[in-house]
Amino acid sequence: MDRNRRPRQRYRQQSSVLSSRFSVLSHRHDTIHLDYSRVQGAIELVDVVRHFGRFAALRGISANLDSGKLHVILGDNGAGKSTLLRVIAGLLAPTRGRVAVLGTTNLRSVAPQVGFMAHAPLLYDELSAMENLRYFAALYGIYDHQRCAQAIRSVGLDPELTRRVGQYSQGMRQRISLARAVLHDPKLLLLDEPFSNVDVHSARDMARLLGGMRDQGRTIVVVTHQAAIMEPVADESIVMAEGRIVAKERGIPVHLLATQGATR
Amino acid sequence: MSQLVAVARRTLIKDLRLEWRSKDAINSMLFFSLLVVVIFSFSFDPTAEESRRIAGGLIWVAFLFASVVALNQTWARELRNQVLDAYRISPAPANSLFIAKAVGNFLLVTLLEALMAPLFVVFYNLRSIGPEYQLVLVTVLATWALVVNGTFFAAISIRTRSREIMLPLILFPISIPALLAMVDATTQILTGESSPWFWIQLLAVYDVVFTTACLMLFETVLNAE
Amino acid sequence: MKNPVYILAIASLLLLSYGLYQGMVAAPTERTMGEVQRIFYYHVPSAWVAFLLFFVNFIASIWFLLRRNPRVDALAVATAEVGVVFCTIVLVTGPLWARPVWGIWWTWDARLTSTLVLWLIYVSYLVLRQFGTGGQTPVLASALAIFGFLDVPLVYMSIRWFRTQHPQPVIGGGEGSGIHPAMREALMWNFVAFLVFAVLIVFLRYRLEVAEREVESIHAERALTPAEARRNA
Numbered sequence: 263m264d265r266n267r268r269p270r271q272r273y274r275q276q277s278s279v280l281s282s283r284f285s286v287l288s289h290r291h292d293t294i295h296l297d298y299s300r301v302q303g304a305i306e307l308v309d310v311v312r313h314f315g316r317f318a319a320l321r322g323i324s325a326n327l328d329s330g331k332l333h334v335i336l337g338d339n340g341a342g343k344s345t346l347l348r349v350i351a352g353l354l355a356p357t358r359g360r361v362a363v364l365g366t367t368n369l370r371s372v373a374p375q376v377g378f379m380a381h382a383p384l385l386y387d388e389l390s391a392m393e394n395l396r397y398f399a400a401l402y403g404i405y406d407h408q409r410c411a412q413a414i415r416s417v418g419l420d421p422e423l424t425r426r427v428g429q430y431s432q433g434m435r436q437r438i439s440l441a442r443a444v445l446h447d448p449k450l451l452l453l454d455e456p457f458s459n460v461d462v463h464s465a466r467d468m469a470r471l472l473g474g475m476r477d478q479g480r481t482i483v484v485v486t487h488q489a490a491i492m493e494p495v496a497d498e499s500i501v502m503a504e505g506r507i508v509a510k511e512r513g514i515p516v517h518l519l520a521t522q523g524a525t526r
Numbered sequence: 527m528s529q530l531v532a533v534a535r536r537t538l539i540k541d542l543r544l545e546w547r548s549k550d551a552i553n554s555m556l557f558f559s560l561l562v563v564v565i566f567s568f569s570f571d572p573t574a575e576e577s578r579r580i581a582g583g584l585i586w587v588a589f590l591f592a593s594v595v596a597l598n599q600t601w602a603r604e605l606r607n608q609v610l611d612a613y614r615i616s617p618a619p620a621n622s623l624f625i626a627k628a629v630g631n632f633l634l635v636t637l638l639e640a641l642m643a644p645l646f647v648v649f650y651n652l653r654s655i656g657p658e659y660q661l662v663l664v665t666v667l668a669t670w671a672l673v674v675n676g677t678f679f680a681a682i683s684i685r686t687r688s689r690e691i692m693l694p695l696i697l698f699p700i701s702i703p704a705l706l707a708m709v710d711a712t713t714q715i716l717t718g719e720s721s722p723w724f725w726i727q728l729l730a731v732y733d734v735v736f737t738t739a740c741l742m743l744f745e746t747v748l749n750a751e
Numbered sequence: 752m753k754n755p756v757y758i759l760a761i762a763s764l765l766l767l768s769y770g771l772y773q774g775m776v777a778a779p780t781e782r783t784m785g786e787v788q789r790i791f792y793y794h795v796p797s798a799w800v801a802f803l804l805f806f807v808n809f810i811a812s813i814w815f816l817l818r819r820n821p822r823v824d825a826l827a828v829a830t831a832e833v834g835v836v837f838c839t840i841v842l843v844t845g846p847l848w849a850r851p852v853w854g855i856w857w858t859w860d861a862r863l864t865s866t867l868v869l870w871l872i873y874v875s876y877l878v879l880r881q882f883g884t885g886g887q888t889p890v891l892a893s894a895l896a897i898f899g900f901l902d903v904p905l906v907y908m909s910i911r912w913f914r915t916q917h918p919q920p921v922i923g924g925g926e927g928s929g930i931h932p933a934m935r936e937a938l939m940w941n942f943v944a945f946l947v948f949a950v951l952i953v954f955l956r957y958r959l960e961v962a963e964r965e966v967e968s969i970h971a972e973r974a975l976t977p978a979e980a981r982r983n984a
Contacts (some may be wrong), residue, residue: 699871
């Protein structure tokens with residue numbers, strides 16, 4: 263490849279190679295729909311690049327995440343894990359490359375089927391758990407109080423609690439956040455560092471809950487740097503470093519347990 | 527359409543509930559504008575005639591600075607705990623959020639005005655020569671003018687490096703036509719010297735133009751990351 | 752692409768020189784104000800050029816929001832910056848003119864005040880550009896630019912009305928109405944000269960901005976080793 267050519271031109275060469283390989287893709291305006299007879303993935307990433315000024319957070323991520331599986335994304339701080347998750351969630355647009363979620367590149371259209379959780383609780387501190395959930399349920403057009411109560415019970419908490427969420431422990435808050443994320447029965451669940459600052463007991467409970475959700479047929483992607491907690495339920499682990507995927511394994515192999523998760 | 531209104535309504539109720547429980551915005555707003563009133567009253571010691579001339583400017587300056595406090599607070603609340611992400615990832619329309627925030631801010635600032643206006647009347651011995659209903663009309667249009675652009679720009683500025691300082695910097699220059707209108711209209715009504723109708727019309731045009739612009743561009747601005 | 756720069760530079764030089772001659776020598780001396788009035792040939796064309804540049808900024812901002820083409824955004828930055836400079840010229844030449852003629856530095860007359868507000872709006876745009884964090888800045892700034900330009904007719908109308916209510920001395924007399932034809936000619940020559948000069952400067956600034964972004968993009972693409980990435984970040 264001619265190094266003197268400007269980066270833009272170099273990319274054009276690359277993308278034509280990729281599009282011939284992915285001939286299953288058909289175009290309609292700007293939305294690309296995947297032909298499911300060939301492709302199984304819940305999430306399809308094609309050479310995703312994301313720059314922040316001079317810093318390249320994602321440097322060409324290509325991956326296919328199967329549906330109905332629990333994928334764990336591991337890696338040190340600064341590897342680009344959170345950035346990747348935000349791109350998949352549709353919160354961050356990639357500088358280049360294609361992201362297809364649940365069969366379409368129009369991420370807005372699949373929003374009702376995607377749930378998101380971060381290490382920040384994504385809740386209002388001054389509202390109680392039920393009030394929080396009822397509000398977020400309304401955003402999805404759900405006005406059924408019972409469903410909210412059920413979601414809270416399913417994470418092991420009492421919906422009758424009127425205490426403000428700001429007064430909960432971190433473990434409880436993350437549970438409520440998980441309840442919020444699954445309230446609308448999403449097919450795809452994205453979690454970004456859900457266990458940080460959470461006590462081990464709650465973390466293990468949550469991991470078990472996630473495994474149960476995967477068994478119900480949901481696709482789950484968890485970004486974490488605490489591999490040990492996810493080990494019992496993980497189907498696949500993806501290791502990232504410096505904005506690239508460096509390994510993809512079934513489950514979480516022992517050598518990863520050793521290197522990922524000792525530090526916070 | 528109904529989803530837009532339904533979500534906006536829910537968001538507004540949620541915001542009002544949050545405000546009622548934390549009283550973040552209303553307390554700082556009240557205290558701030560009280561300070562402004564007191565400090566101004568040290569600098570000016572007007573007669574009744576003079577006070578009618580300058581009160582318009584003083585009142586609106588006080589409300590303008592107090593509004594900035596509210597505008598920043600209502601967005602800061604969404605950035606705490608990254609809770610704005612939860613909204614953005616949901617299928618709820620962006621404009622619902624804008625409408626809810628703008629209306630919420632409008633109610634807050636109107637509450638402030640209702641509380642502060644008697645104070646101004648007392649401190650400056652004000653009595654309007656022109657008809658009072660015109661004052662109400664001007665106040666409604668002017669408050670919306672400040673709040674609609676303020677809500678939009680607060681959403682922009684709260685995500686920059688200088689956060690809360692940025693809002694007055696970008697809001698005030700663009701609000702100058704509206705500020706001119708509200709100040710002069712108020713002065714004209716208080717002194718009864720001339721008709722404020724041109725200003726009222728200008729405020730109405732300003733409101734329509736910028737409300738439209740905000741509704742058209744808010745989604746783009748919300749999702750810029 | 753050196754050619755446009757050379758052509759524009761030579762054209763600017765020629766036109767500005769001719770404009771100078773027109774304004775300082777060829778145009779007749781004003782009856783009441785004397786030689787000081789010649790500042791008019793810098794004051795007014797600068798205002799027109801500034802306004803034109805802000806209009807281009809408005810179009811570029813809309814275009815950027817629709818197409819997200821980074822070069823268009825670079826044009827928006829360039830026109831805003833150069834527009835602010837020309838606006839500053841208007842605000843400086845105004846008082847320079849007013850002081851000898853009326854004995855006051857500033858008068859809140861309709862044109863000067865409107866220009867001041869325009870200046871404030873676009874300076875706030877540049878401040879937002881400066882303090883915005885990361886990739887969202889062009890989008891946010893474009894939104895602000897659109898609002899700013901939509902505001903312009905409202906600014907003029909409101910200040911004009913205010914001034915008819917509360918009149919003050921007007922700098923510059925009529926806006927070319929009742930103006931001597933030789934003066935009008937000098938005015939137009941200077942307008943063309945300033946316009947060509949503005950295009951030159953905007954082009955240079957645009958090229959600079961595009962080059963800066965390209966450098967950033969290349970840095971991001973090239974950063975291969977962790978050490979390099981940390982150095983460049």
